[in-house]
Amino acid sequence: MADLKAGEVLFDLGAGDGRTVIMAAKSFGARAVGVELREDLAKKALSTIHDNGLADRVTMVNGDMFSVNLTSADVVFLYLTTSANEKIRPKLETELRQGVRVVSHDYEIVGWKPLKVDN
Secondary structure (H helix, E strand, O other), rough: OOOOOOOEEEEEEEOOOHHHHHHHHHHHHHHEEEEEEEHHHHHHHHHHHHHHHOOOEEEEEEEOOOOOOOOOOOOEOOOOOHHHHHHHHHHHHHHHOOOOEEOOOOOOOOOOOOOOOOO
């Protein structure tokens, strides 16, 4: 996943049940922040994070992805629609430092040319 390395920070915007942030911590040794607007999904993710003993490496934010500071990100993961990607793009362009890897699963980010596409 985006050549994620141990100790790097992954943000998952629209994290749902937290499976991506959990995988980032368990499989890659990364630190991860999941952001999920729906309280029920954020609570489920938090429960799974605690059940897996990952609370020291994974944070779950129950809130709006537009209000989260992304400046510490090494990787940002998106599984959003093309229209949602279009709305979040200005935030990514403003807050992400040079070299941050953005992974958009299934949906393009209009105006960006992908460096790598996996099928």
